[in-house]
Amino acid sequence: MVNPRWILFLPLAAMAAVLAGCSSGSTANVQNPPPPTPSNVSIAWQSVPGGSLAVGFSENLTAVVSNDPNNPPVGVDWALTCQADPHNQLGLCGSLSAVHTPSGTPTTYTAPTTITGNSTAIQIVAYATADPTKNQLALITISTFNSSLQAGNYVLEAQGVDANLFPYQFAGVIALDGQGDVTGGELTVNSGGTSTAASITPHGSSYFIGNDGRGTINLVWSAVANPNSTGTETFALVFLNNSRNPQALISEIDSFSATGTMDLQQAATIAPPSGSYAFVMSGTDVIDSLPLAFGGVFNIPSGQTTLSGVTDELIASHQKVSDGPFLTGSQLSSGPDAFGQVTFTLIGLLDASHPKPVTAVLTGYIVDSGNIKLIESDTAGVGSIAAFATTGGFALAQASGSFGTFNSASLSGSYVFGITGVDLSINNSGYSPSTWTQAGSFSADGQNDGALSNGFTDSFLQLNCVQSTCITNGTQGAQISAAFTGTYAVDASGSGRTTLTGFNFSPTPVPAYSPELFLYLTGNGTQGPAALVLGGGNLGPGPNQHYPSIGTGVAYAQNGSIAFAGDYGFRFTQQNGSENDGTAQINANSANTPAVSGIADANIGGGVSTDNGFLGGFSTPNSGGPFAGTLYANPNAQFNAVFPLAPSLPMAVNYYPVDADHGFWIETDLVSQATAQVSFGIYAARTPVCASGCP
Numbered sequence: 001m002v003n004p005r006w007i008l009f010l011p012l013a014a015m016a017a018v019l020a021g022c023s024s025g026s027t028a029n030v031q032n033p034p035p036p037t038p039s040n041v042s043i044a045w046q047s048v049p050g051g052s053l054a055v056g057f058s059e060n061l062t063a064v065v066s067n068d069p070n071n072p073p074v075g076v077d078w079a080l081t082c083q084a085d086p087h088n089q090l091g092l093c094g095s096l097s098a099v100h101t102p103s104g105t106p107t108t109y110t111a112p113t114t115i116t117g118n119s120t121a122i123q124i125v126a127y128a129t130a131d132p133t134k135n136q137l138a139l140i141t142i143s144t145f146n147s148s149l150q151a152g153n154y155v156l157e158a159q160g161v162d163a164n165l166f167p168y169q170f171a172g173v174i175a176l177d178g179q180g181d182v183t184g185g186e187l188t189v190n191s192g193g194t195s196t197a198a199s200i201t202p203h204g205s206s207y208f209i210g211n212d213g214r215g216t217i218n219l220v221w222s223a224v225a226n227p228n229s230t231g232t233e234t235f236a237l238v239f240l241n242n243s244r245n246p247q248a249l250i251s252e253i254d255s256f257s258a259t260g261t262m263d264l265q266q267a268a269t270i271a272p273p274s275g276s277y278a279f280v281m282s283g284t285d286v287i288d289s290l291p292l293a294f295g296g297v298f299n300i301p302s303g304q305t306t307l308s309g310v311t312d313e314l315i316a317s318h319q320k321v322s323d324g325p326f327l328t329g330s331q332l333s334s335g336p337d338a339f340g341q342v343t344f345t346l347i348g349l350l351d352a353s354h355p356k357p358v359t360a361v362l363t364g365y366i367v368d369s370g371n372i373k374l375i376e377s378d379t380a381g382v383g384s385i386a387a388f389a390t391t392g393g394f395a396l397a398q399a400s401g402s403f404g405t406f407n408s409a410s411l412s413g414s415y416v417f418g419i420t421g422v423d424l425s426i427n428n429s430g431y432s433p434s435t436w437t438q439a440g441s442f443s444a445d446g447q448n449d450g451a452l453s454n455g456f457t458d459s460f461l462q463l464n465c466v467q468s469t470c471i472t473n474g475t476q477g478a479q480i481s482a483a484f485t486g487t488y489a490v491d492a493s494g495s496g497r498t499t500l501t502g503f504n505f506s507p508t509p510v511p512a513y514s515p516e517l518f519l520y521l522t523g524n525g526t527q528g529p530a531a532l533v534l535g536g537g538n539l540g541p542g543p544n545q546h547y548p549s550i551g552t553g554v555a556y557a558q559n560g561s562i563a564f565a566g567d568y569g570f571r572f573t574q575q576n577g578s579e580n581d582g583t584a585q586i587n588a589n590s591a592n593t594p595a596v597s598g599i600a601d602a603n604i605g606g607g608v609s610t611d612n613g614f615l616g617g618f619s620t621p622n623s624g625g626p627f628a629g630t631l632y633a634n635p636n637a638q639f640n641a642v643f644p645l646a647p648s649l650p651m652a653v654n655y656y657p658v659d660a661d662h663g664f665w666i667e668t669d670l671v672s673q674a675t676a677q678v679s680f681g682i683y684a685a686r687t688p689v690c691a692s693g694c695p
Helices: 002-023 468-473
Strands: 042-045 052-054 058-061 063-066 076-082 107-110 119-128 131-143 152-161 167-176 182-191 194-209 214-223 230-239 248-253 257-264 275-285 291-300 308-315 318-325 331-334 341-349 358-368 371-376 389-397 412-423 436-445 451-461 478-490 497-506 515-521 531-537 549-557 566-575 579-588 596-604 607-618 627-633 651-657 662-667 678-685
Touching: 042 119, 042 131, 058 607, 152 248, 152 358, 152 371, 152 389, 152 579, 167 194, 167 257, 167 275, 167 358, 167 371, 167 389, 182 214, 182 230, 182 371, 182 389, 194 230, 214 579, 214 596, 230 566, 230 579, 248 566, 248 579, 248 596, 257 566, 257 579, 275 371, 275 515, 275 531, 275 549, 291 341, 291 389, 291 412, 291 515, 291 531, 291 549, 308 341, 308 531, 318 341, 358 389, 412 531, 412 651, 412 662, 412 678, 436 478, 436 549, 436 651, 436 662, 436 678, 451 662, 566 596, 651 678
Parallel strands: 052 131
Antiparallel strands: 042 063, 058 107, 076 119, 119 131, 152 167, 152 257, 167 182, 182 194, 194 214, 214 230, 230 248, 248 257, 275 291, 275 389, 291 308, 308 318, 331 341, 341 358, 358 371, 371 389, 412 436, 412 549, 436 451, 451 478, 478 497, 497 515, 515 531, 531 549, 566 579, 566 678, 579 596, 596 607, 607 627, 627 651, 651 662, 662 678
């Protein structure tokens, strides 16, 4: 008991001595010092962080400090912790790109690539450096692979550009096991004027889908002709649903930049194609490296391999073939193999230099009996057929028994169409894909007079300089945004080939605009695309050729209620001297502010940029034409190379709804804001992966 009493005694004795010393001979008043001035420092999130991330994904976090007394202000300190790794000494909680940032400057949090369970909680704290007692906590749940995308074989197709901005096409079939493994497949890629057929190697190939519907696909392949020749392909995807095709939208995010679709292959329907198909293809002629597009209708009688039909072909600004028949020898050449691959031989096309008909070989990957993804493969350097072009596209079956019976009544009602192609105005060391974008809607009367009414179109040519805005203001690009009427005619042959001509625009563009669109009707308007489109603007030589352009697209019958509300997958292609391609998941809700929010993954000018947040707004949808909207970068994200930096200068867009579930969108500020950029994309309703909430 001595020690406790001694410890107690010492402070008391010392205190008595001090008090005695202070009072001895002193007449001053003793006062306690004033308490310190309360800190007015505060810290807040610039935008509240999201509550969940998939493993390996990233999110930007930005905190703003107010009333910092330091000059200059000292900013924000960041700390990261989780139950598995307090203070993140082992890196099990993920990583921060910076542990100290200026106020208002983001740090990027990247989730760990693996976790021990289905989910784990991460705590991120932002401290005001000037007063660490003022801080903000973000609690983020990291979740693992989501298996909502069912196992099976999937057909992938994409078109875009290679590293040199030359046209690039991809098509193939991959086998997914439902657990993140790619177990096999085959593909064809066109790049640099050559075609390569390859087998997918399971080792190193994988896929991932997170709980927000976004994911990635990594493919490793070896060439069939030379197994020592290998390569990789990486795609971003946004899952839509399992009930219809496509199941996902995809964009390539490696040295190639492209967008496309991912469709579940219906194994029960893998059989030699028979019946009639509408088709379109686009790419580059290999003789003179000129833009090329062709389309038409082909028919394969049941149980046979012979092929007949008609085609139209455009090379640069000239129509090389008009309603030309396929010649003897055209046929279904091979297949299907185990992955649904077939080949077609088409005779009757023309290349850029020779007047005699040439042959094209197309490789097809069957989705089902009505849908085949196509890629040209005669540039592979094997066999006796001379290389024609590098093109990609697709074929859709016409309604059973409709070949030879189409007439004016086959095009009746309201339609929405979208086209991407090449602006042929300037050849600046090569023509760039996706420099012509067009979306539109019209009504066809279904009568013998072939009248089009209630039309409206937005058409943009990135390089064209014939309009007064370019001449007087130096604003590059041409725009036709106008109502229109016109005429159409269905071929007497009944193949479904239809031409749209005689357009009258209001207001009238200066110079005049006289496009010609070729529609290849499917007869399946209520079940899918009503037509495939081959488009040309002011075809042929002469002084009236003010808007030379060629491209391909698709048209849908507009039906049902028109709405823009809920969760959607988003796909886009942009041209601003480089090509930007991407996919995104968005939510549209007119009751929210802002009304649109989303996250995108993109290949921006050849550089991969993922987890980019964006926002926007839109006007009331209507069925009489497009409705306007805006898109801009989320201030808490990095999506600056694609959308403007701030709401003060948003990207202006028009949406063209087909129905409540999908439609087209197109950027509309090429001339008004002098952006030097055109954009085009599609949106489609998606089912949230975690319908009842993710862990």
